[in-house]
Amino acid sequence: MTRAFHDFAATLGYADIPEAARAVLRRSFLDTMGVAAVASTTQMADIARRTAIALYGAGTQGAARILMDGTPVSPVGAAMAGAFTIDSVDAHDGSSPCKGHAGSAVFPSLLALADMKKGLDGADFMTLLAIAYEVSYRAGLVQHATCADYHTSGAWTAVGVATAVARGLECTGEEIRHAAGIGEYHGPRSQMMRCIDHPTMLRDGVGWGAPSGLTAAFLAKAGFTGAPALTCEAAPAFWEDLGDKWRLVEDTHYKPYPCCRWAHPSMDAAADLMQAHALHHSQIAGVEIRTFHNATRLAGYRPATPDEFAYSIAFPVAAMIVRGQVGVPELAEETLRDPDVLRISTATQLIDDDHFTAISQGKRWAEVTLVLKDGQRHTSAPRTPRGDRDMPLSDAEISQKFHLFADPVLGRHRSEEIEDHCGAFDSLSSAGFARLLDLTLTNADEQKPAARRYARNIVAS
Structure with missing residues (x-):
């Protein structure tokens, strides 16, 4: 290992971060806050908030406000509630090579730290x-390469959160090393395919990965030991270029749709076929989706809950065919009962393709055939989803998505101020960054009650 991960974490300065990495983090800040805004109206977020308030008082360390809510709790409670909130709408950034998501754990944890600590400026937070x-990301790559089971993002984000929070607490390199070990050991080794096969509010495990990592950092600061973190120290090949090559630049993707990434190439293919052949959904007799093995386990022909919708493939593809979009309105309960969508969803066949399974390592492949009532068949070329680095969403598309999610909850004025701040957050003074904290952590009911009620009705579960 040319540079130990804990030395990297202890010594990294803002000037060491290349502009390409800074640009990704600015995008992720904006994108994640849009998801957090609409997600704050869900039942899952409400349960997490109420539980954090009931169980995680501020204590003696200092309070942190719950994301998009404002209630002061402990930093651990704020991280837990915030991570569950973001994870309740599956539209946040991710990493296909890691088969998961970092921002949904990282942002609520570090925002909680910043709110508790006070005085951080934008460059510090960056x-x-x-x-x-x-x-x-690197811990996630190691875990997937060395563990037989497919664990949720909560497992490896606990390591990243622990490392970064320990740096924020001004830990030494050795204390950071112990924080990572504690976070890894106590992080949730939850089985992702269990939630694919039986969708519930457990989602991607970040609701426990975030507070586990944050707690690990505080323990290490107090002298608790836990090194080594095997994901950071037992597979040096994954860490040799740390600081030279940035995985966050190479691997971060953004979602145009609020559902599992594995469904996205099929949704894109279906949308393109409908447009290219000027089709109406009434012409569709059935759909054939040829894709990789794990995606075929996203059944969900008749999802009954938002969780089942998030981890389905046939239903979102059918919604795309019928409505031409899968956005905030498609999260509404009545969409799950839409007869046109249900007709096509139940007429969809998922085909487990060995070739797509073999090549879906770091990418997600699918091919879609639309079978028409007159017997015609229209088949797409094999494809991967929009939003990856080779087919990135534009800045305009990221902004449009943010406002689609945030405006009904926060109001246009507040959303625009968040966008302005996120677009250059690393240049903000401590006072400017404190304002961004207020914008993202303030109770939205007080800011825009009518709009928030409207959004809550849209995504009511």
């Missing part, structure tokens, strides 16, 4: 984000 993302 540095912590860079550490958290980079360590999370």
Whole structure:
């Protein structure tokens, strides 16, 4: 290992972060806050908030406000509630090579730290984000390469969160090393395919990965030992270029749709076929989706809950065919009962393709055939989803998505101020960054009650 991960975390400065990495983190800040806004209206977020308030008082360390809510609790409670909130709408950034998500754990944890600690400026926060993302992604790659089971993002983000929060607490390199070990050991080794096969609010495990990592950092600061973190120290090949090559630049993707990434190439293919052949959904007799093995386990022909919708493939593809979009309105309960969508969803066949399974390592492949009532068949070329680095969403598309999610909850004025701040957050003074904290952590009911009620009705579960 040319540079130990804990030395990297202890010594990284803002000037060491390349502009390409800074640009990704600015995008992720905006994208994640849009998801957090609409997600704050869900039942899952409400349960997490109420539980954090009931169980995680501020204590003696200092309070942190719950994301998009404002209630002061402990930093651990704020991280837990915030991570569950973001994870309740599956539209946040991710990493296909890691088969998961970092931002949904990293942002609520570091925002909680910043709110508790006070005085951080934008460059400070950017540095912590860079550490958290980079360590999370590399720990995730190691875990997938060395563990037989497919664990949720909560397992490896606990390591990244622990490392970055320990740096934020001004831990030494050795204390950071112990924080990572504690976070890894106590992080949730939850089985992702269990939630694919039986979708519930457990989702991607970040609701426990975030507070586990944050707690690990505080323990290490107090002298608790836990090194080594095997994901950081037992597979040096994954860490040799740390600080030279940035995984967060190479691997971060953004979602145009609020559902599992594995469904996205099929949704894109279906949308393109409908447009290319000027089709109406009434012409469709059935759909054939040829894709990789794990995606075929996203059944969900008749999802009954938002969780089942998030981890389905046939239903979102059918919604795309019928409505031409899968956005906030498609999260509404009545969409799950739409007869046109249900007709096509139940007429969809998922085909487990060995070739797509073999090549879906770091990418997600699918091919879609639309079978028409007159017997015609229209088949797409094999494809991967929009939002990856080779087919990135534009800045305009990221902004459009943010406002689609945030405006009904926060109001246009507040959303625009968040966008302005996120677009250059690393240049903010401590006072400017404190304002961004207020914008993202303030109770939205007080800011825009009518709009928030409207959004809550849209995504009511």
